[in-house]
Amino acid sequence: MSGPNLLQQLDYSVLQQCIHCGMCLPTCPTYEATKHETSSPRGRIALMRAVADGRLAPNSPQFADEMYFCLGCLACETVCPAGVNYAEMIEYARAEVESGGAKAGAQRGLIRAFALRWLFAKPHRLRWIARFLRVDEAAGFSRAFVLLLPRRLRDLRAQQPKICDKFSFDLIRETESPRTPHRYRVGLLVGCVQDVAYSDVNRDTVDVLLANGCEVFTPRGQSCCGSLMGHNGELELARKLARQNLDAFPLGRLDAIIVNSAGCGSFMKRYRHLLPDDPRVKLWDEKVHDIHEWLVRIGIQAPRESAQPTTRVTYHEACHLVHGQKISQQPRELLRAIPGVELVELPEATWCCGSAGIYNITQPEMSQALLERKVKHIAATDALIVATGNPGCIGQIRYGAQKSGLDIKVVHPITLLARAYRGEL
Ligand code: SF4
Ligand code: SF4
Known part of the structure; x- marks a missing residue:
């Protein structure tokens, strides 16, 4: 190996944050699917540290595969008691994969x-x-x-x-x-x-x-x-x-x-x-x-009362809203403020739908498995509308619903609020 690699340019304390407690394991979709330690957040961080320490070559196929098998959903960050900055680590790790050329x-x-x-x-x-x-x-x-x-x-x-x-x-x-x-x-x-x-x-x-x-x-x-x-x-x-x-x-x-x-x-x-x-x-x-x-x-203006019958709406939490930004209650608060909306909770609302940027293109099998799981939960709510705050999730869930014959609308929460202001709900 020659010259400092990209992970060595990352503040080493970031790579040292993990205390190996394993609390992230049950929340990681790729670990849940494989039960392989290297497909868990803890395992991936260990691989990144091995590359930074020079114990593993940056062009190792295992390193490359695990970095791209990760969804980047950041569910591990939410539960981690040590506050790992996984978002930054995975970005550097993937840049490392690209410069190492293992997937070239x-x-x-x-x-x-x-x-x-x-x-x-x-x-x-x-x-x-x-x-x-x-x-x-x-x-x-x-x-x-x-x-x-x-x-x-x-x-x-x-x-x-x-x-x-x-x-x-x-x-x-x-x-x-x-x-x-x-x-x-x-x-x-x-x-x-x-x-x-x-x-x-x-x-x-x-x-x-x-x-x-x-x-x-x-x-x-x-x-x-x-x-x-x-x-x-x-x-x-x-x-x-x-x-x-x-x-x-x-x-x-x-x-x-x-x-x-x-x-x-x-x-x-x-x-x-x-x-x-x-x-x-x-x-x-x-x-x-x-x-x-x-x-x-800032506090919202209450939308006008609705003359329409109540509509059951469920809410899917986009990973980069709930885990990336820790925004979970605010969309629900807005949805509950809309007259005519009955908000029903979605089981596993914070579990990734498999969209994950371009993951549905690069890892189609895992993406489809997650999508089917999501659509099954959505169907169980009997909702007529799924609200979610990310274009990738909207497209992915629309595709999954259409594929499984589920008649449901998938929209952004703000679209429902805008319709309420326009008197369309
Ligand atoms: S929860 Fe955090 S500290 Fe614990 S193993 Fe996972 S990444 Fe490491
Ligand atoms: S970002 Fe998601 S898929 Fe990747 S290690 Fe963390 S929980 Fe697992």
């Missing part, structure tokens, strides 16, 4: 270069590809071709979220003000997948913020939050995108930066770890708020 291959390299370094690195490129997919969806050009693909690729196509007719900047003006004098001025992140496949959720978010006295600034120069890259071993690119967002949002003129995607919010609240030398990150991390967290903090 021409096809994988090409896909990563296209998706991570080209497509998601610039929002306008993603919008161009999304426009193409939208035309294709409508005209059905590739429908016959898709039937010729292997089953795995057909499944992937079926999991692709529907592209919206309009993207966020078509639906949201750069500055929108409430009718009454604003109480707060906030910035809004539109996201990448969220922008092209769930732009309606971004519009709903603006409507809810306006209804609660917030002027909303949606800067055109913003970029992807960087989580996709940060979680997949591309830390330098994630840093570049984080800097672009720091430049795009005028921190001094905003009370908060609002994020409605759990994965983005969780990553953006940790820019201080990504860019420790940037003087802006302390204030940035203080100002980034998940939408549910922000609304409960």
Whole structure:
């Protein structure tokens, strides 16, 4: 082995946090599925430390496989009595895997270069590809071709979220003000997948913020939050995108930066770890708020009473909301405030649905097993609607429900609140 590896650049005390107590084991989906110590949080941390200590080669296949078999769900962080910073460790560990080259291959390299370094690195490129997919969806050009693909690729196509007719900047003006004098001025992140496949959720978010006295600034120069890259071993690119967002949002003129995607919010609240030398990150991390967290903090206007019959709604906790940001009660509080909503608890609400960024693409078997488990629990609630605060979870659960013939709507909690304000519920 030559030269310091990436895990050696991580503060060694982070790798020493684990006290080997094993309390995380029952909460880890990959350990529960395999009962292998190396597929547990404790086992993975031991592998990372072995690489940092030079006892295990960074290009070891076992190290590479375990780092990518991990969902990154952070359930281990929630229960850990020692407060391990697993989020940071797994990011460095995956970057280590990439620099070690254990998973290198021409096809994988090409896909990563296209998706991570080209497509998601610039929002306008993603919008161009999304426009193409939208035309294709409508005209059905590739429908016959898709039937010729292997089953795995057909499944992937079926999991692709529907592209919206309009993207966020078509639906949201750069500055929108409430009718009454604003109480707060906030910035809004539109996201990448969220922008092209769930732009309606971004519009709903603006409507809810306006209804609660917030002027909303949606800067055109913003970029992807960087989580996709940060979680997949591309830390330098994630840093570049984080800097672009720091430049795009005028921190001094905003009370908060609002994020409605759990994965983005969780990553953006940790820019201080990504860019420790940037003087802006302390204030940035203080100002980034998940939408549910922000609304409960400022107190919401009660939506108007509903003339509709009561609807049973259940709530799935996105990993990066409940484990990544420790936000669990706020979405429930908002849902309970909506007249006509009866909130029923979902068994194992905090157990990952298998979406986990691009995990459903890279680890399809494990992802499907988790999805089936989730859908079974959802069916048992007899709910008509599942609410969840992350685009990945919305797409994954929609796909799982459709596949198993479960007639249920999957929406963002903020969409329900926006509909209540508009008198549509
Ligand atoms: S709960 Fe925390 S300290 Fe205990 S084994 Fe798991 S990671 Fe280590
Ligand atoms: S992030 Fe999730 S899958 Fe990975 S070790 Fe922690 S609990 Fe297990």
